[in-house]
Amino acid sequence: MGREPAKPQQQGQETDYTVDQLVAFNRYNPDIFPDLENSVNEQVSSQTYSLESNLCLLRLYQFEPEKLSSQIVTRMLVKALMAMPGPDFSLCLFLIPERVQMEDQFKTLIVLSHYLETGRFRQFWDEAAKNRHILDTVPGFEQAIQGYAVHVLSLTYQKVPRTVLAEAINIEGLSLDKFLEHQVANSGWVIEKSQGRGQLIVLPRNEYNDPILKKNTAESVPLENITRIFPILS
Amino acid sequence: MANDELQSLDLGYDPNFVPDSVKTFVVHLYRHIREKNVYEIHQMYESSFQSLSERLFKDTPWPSVDAVAQYVDNDHVFCLLYREMWFRHLYARLTPTVRQRIDSWDNYCNLFQVVLHGVVNMQLPNQWLWDMVDEFVYQFQSFCQYRAKMKNKSEQEIALLRQFDQAWNVFGVLNFLQALVEKSTIIQILEQEKLGLEQFTANDGYDYNGGSNVLKVLGYFGMVGLLRVHCLLGDYHTGLKCLQPIDISQPGLYTIVIGCHITTIYHYGFANLMLRRYVEAIREFNKILLYIFKTKVYHQKSPQYEQILKKNEQMYALLAISLSLCPQSRLVDETVNSQLREKYGEKMIRMQRYDDEAFAMYDELFSYACPKFITPSAPNFDEPLVNYNQDAYRLQLKLFLYEAKQQQLLSGLRTFLKVYSTISLAKLASYMEVDESTLRTILMTYKHKTHAVDTAGKVISNADVDFYIDDDTVHVVESKHAKRYGDYFLRQVVKLEGVINEMDSIKLE
Numbered sequence: 103m104g105r106e107p108a109k110p111q112q113q114g115q116e117t118d119y120t121v122d123q124l125v126a127f128n129r130y131n132p133d134i135f136p137d138l139e140n141s142v143n144e145q146v147s148s149q150t151y152s153l154e155s156n157l158c159l160l161r162l163y164q165f166e167p168e169k170l171s172s173q174i175v176t177r178m179l180v181k182a183l184m185a186m187p188g189p190d191f192s193l194c195l196f197l198i199p200e201r202v203q204m205e206d207q208f209k210t211l212i213v214l215s216h217y218l219e220t221g222r223f224r225q226f227w228d229e230a231a232k233n234r235h236i237l238d239t240v241p242g243f244e245q246a247i248q249g250y251a252v253h254v255l256s257l258t259y260q261k262v263p264r265t266v267l268a269e270a271i272n273i274e275g276l277s278l279d280k281f282l283e284h285q286v287a288n289s290g291w292v293i294e295k296s297q298g299r300g301q302l303i304v305l306p307r308n309e310y311n312d313p314i315l316k317k318n319t320a321e322s323v324p325l326e327n328i329t330r331i332f333p334i335l336s
Numbered sequence: 337m338a339n340d341e342l343q344s345l346d347l348g349y350d351p352n353f354v355p356d357s358v359k360t361f362v363v364h365l366y367r368h369i370r371e372k373n374v375y376e377i378h379q380m381y382e383s384s385f386q387s388l389s390e391r392l393f394k395d396t397p398w399p400s401v402d403a404v405a406q407y408v409d410n411d412h413v414f415c416l417l418y419r420e421m422w423f424r425h426l427y428a429r430l431t432p433t434v435r436q437r438i439d440s441w442d443n444y445c446n447l448f449q450v451v452l453h454g455v456v457n458m459q460l461p462n463q464w465l466w467d468m469v470d471e472f473v474y475q476f477q478s479f480c481q482y483r484a485k486m487k488n489k490s491e492q493e494i495a496l497l498r499q500f501d502q503a504w505n506v507f508g509v510l511n512f513l514q515a516l517v518e519k520s521t522i523i524q525i526l527e528q529e530k531l532g533l534e535q536f537t538a539n540d541g542y543d544y545n546g547g548s549n550v551l552k553v554l555g556y557f558g559m560v561g562l563l564r565v566h567c568l569l570g571d572y573h574t575g576l577k578c579l580q581p582i583d584i585s586q587p588g589l590y591t592i593v594i595g596c597h598i599t600t601i602y603h604y605g606f607a608n609l610m611l612r613r614y615v616e617a618i619r620e621f622n623k624i625l626l627y628i629f630k631t632k633v634y635h636q637k638s639p640q641y642e643q644i645l646k647k648n649e650q651m652y653a654l655l656a657i658s659l660s661l662c663p664q665s666r667l668v669d670e671t672v673n674s675q676l677r678e679k680y681g682e683k684m685i686r687m688q689r690y691d692d693e694a695f696a697m698y699d700e701l702f703s704y705a706c707p708k709f710i711t712p713s714a715p716n717f718d719e720p721l722v723n724y725n726q727d728a729y730r731l732q733l734k735l736f737l738y739e740a741k742q743q744q745l746l747s748g749l750r751t752f753l754k755v756y757s758t759i760s761l762a763k764l765a766s767y768m769e770v771d772e773s774t775l776r777t778i779l780m781t782y783k784h785k786t787h788a789v790d791t792a793g794k795v796i797s798n799a800d801v802d803f804y805i806d807d808d809t810v811h812v813v814e815s816k817h818a819k820r821y822g823d824y825f826l827r828q829v830v831k832l833e834g835v836i837n838e839m840d841s842i843k844l845e
Contacts, residue, residue, distance in 0.1 A: 130510040153573070161571055165506050167713050188789045189611050192735065196570035196610070200731045219742050221780030224773075257783040257795075260806045266776060302807055310787060310797065311804040313813040331826060333532045334833045 121155045135162055135169065142174050149242045151181055153190055160197040172205060179211045180237060184246035187253055191215045207236050223251055227272040257310040264301040349396040352403040359407055361388060366408040369458055378461040386639050389425055398422050413456060416447040424471050434493045437479055441503040444472055448512050452519050457548045462541055466593045469557040473564050479504040480710035484725035498717055506712035510565060513558045520555025523581045541589045556589055560596060563603050568710050570732055572607035579604060595640045598624065598647045605654060606707065613788045614662035615798045621655040625672045653705035656680040660687040661743060664800045690744035698740050702733055743785055745778050753801045753812050761808045
C-alpha cells in the first residue's frame, strides 16, 4: 500500500524517492509538503492508502497552519473513514485544530464516523446519501465501508439475518443476491433458510465469534521471545 | 568594573562572583570528566550540585559560565555542560526570561552539534544524559506554553519572539532528537544486541573500550524524547512508532534511570489509551505502579522524588480511566488495586454510570493526568493577540470525552451479559429499554470498541466479557484467564541464567 513513486516522472526531478522513503528520512522537513499533498491525490486516484504519509502531512499542517488545505484534509479524512475498523480517523482528528473541524464538510465526516463507530449503519448510509458531493470524489468509498460492516458483523454474529446484513451494507434485492453468491463462492459464507422468516447467513467462524477457536491462540509464545533465550540455550 | 557593580545592584546578586565551594566543585567535576570517572561524576552531579544549589543558590542563578571558565581551562564542552545545568537550575527555581529561554535553546544547539559531530570523548552518567533530553523537551514544552499566552506580552518580548523565531522551533526540536537517534545508530545497535553481536544494555550503555557513551545514550533517550514530543502534539501513532526499537516488555537502559522509566511508560500507556488499546495500557500502568510502590522508598532523597510521586498519582488516574472503559481488573496486581480503590474507588463507581456526573469525572481525571499538550506553531503577530495555550488540551479532551460517550451504553450491556449464558435479543432489549434494532447496534458497538486493530491489521481483543449472536440469541462467552505459562518460563530461564552467571563470577578466596 502506498508504495507508488511520490513524484510522477514528468516533473523532471532527479530524485525519485517514494513517499514512504521521504516520510522515513525527512519526517520533520517542511520541504516535502508538495510531495505529501500530491501523494494524497495519488492515493485517491489509484485507490491506495498510506496512513504514515497522511499523518506526516497533518503534522506539517499543525506546524504551519497557514498552509492547510481544506480540500486535501477532506480527502485524507474520507480515506481514514475507509480504513475502519482502524483508528485512523481519530488519529487524524487529534492533529486537526478545532476551529478547522468546525467547517461544514468536516462536521459531516465526524457525524459519519460517529455512526460507524457506534454500529448505526442505517443512519450512516442515509447521511452518506445526502453528502455524495464529498464522498463521490474518492473512489472505492462504498466498498470500503461495506468491508468494515462485514468485519463488525463477523465479530458479532455466527448467523445473521439477511435483513440485518442488508441494512449494514446497504445492498438489497438482486444486488444482494449477487453479493451473497460472491461471498458463498469466495469467503466461505453459507445461506440457510430459517423457518418462514427469510434467509439466515452463516458467517465463517473466527476466534471472535466462536469461543472454541479462541483457546488455541492464547497459549502460544511468539518466536521473537524465544530467540531471546537462544544465547543461553546454546 | 563599574558596569559590573551596576549590574549586580540591578539583579540583587553578582553573577560573576564565584564562591570557593563552586570553584572547588567545577575544578573537581572537570577533572573527573577528563579522567572518565563516571562514579565520581555521578556523585557530584547528583549530590554536590543539589546541595550547593540548596545552600547557595536557592533563589538566584549559579555564577555565570564566563566567571567559572577560567577554572576549567576555558574548556568548550565543559562550559556547554555547565551552562546546561545552569539553565536547568534556573528553570527549576526561578522564572526564565524570554532572553534566557532563547539563550538556553542556543546552548542546546551548540551542545548537540558538538555531540553530533562526534568530537565528544567523555563518559557521562546515564542520569545526566537522560536529564539533558528530558530538560530539552521540557523547555520546548514550556516555551510553547509561554509563547501561546500572548495577551500579557510586553512589546519587547514580542519583538524578541519575532526576531528569534527559530528558537525552540518545532522542526528544530524534532530534528535534533531525530539526528541523535540516527547519528548514534542506536536502532542498529539494539538490533545487533538481539543477535548477541553487541553489548549495549548489558553494559548499561557505557563504553568500556575507551570510547564515549554520550552520543549512543543520548540517541537512546532521544527515542523516548520523540515519544514524548509526539504525545504533546497529539500524534500518538507516530510517538509509539518512535519508541518501537525499545522493547518495553523487557528491562533495558530505560529502566535504569527511574525518571526515564516513568516518562516512557506514562507516555506509552497514555498513547495506547487514546488508541483504545486499553489492555496494553492497563498492563503497563500496572507494572510500573507496582514497581514504584515497591521502590519509592529508595528515591526519597532523590531530586526527582516529587516528580515521581506526581507521575505516580497521574498514572493511577489514567489506570482508573482505562479500567472504567475496559473493566479488566484481573490484569491488575492486588497491591495496585487496593491503592487504586483507595484513591479512585468512589469515582470509578460513578464513572460506570455514564450520566453527566460520570462525564464530569472522566473530564476531571483526564485533565489532571494528561500530558501538557502544546500548539507548536507561532502566533500570527499581525493579528490581535489572543491566548491559545489551552487549545491543544481542549481538543484532546473533547475527542477523548467523545470516545467515552460513544461507549456509554456498553457498561449497562456488560451488566446483563455477566449474568446470562444465553439470552434472546428481545429479552435483552426489553431489559435495556431499547428496541431490537437499537440493541443490535449496541452489540456491534461493543464488539467494535473492544476489538482494536493494530497497524498490521491484526485484531486485538480487549473484551472482558465476550459473546456471539446466533440468529436472535446472544451466547455469552465466559472469559478464560489464559495464563501465560510460556512467558513465565522464558523469564525464569533468563533469571536462572543470571543467577548462575553471578555465582560463576564470585571467586572464593
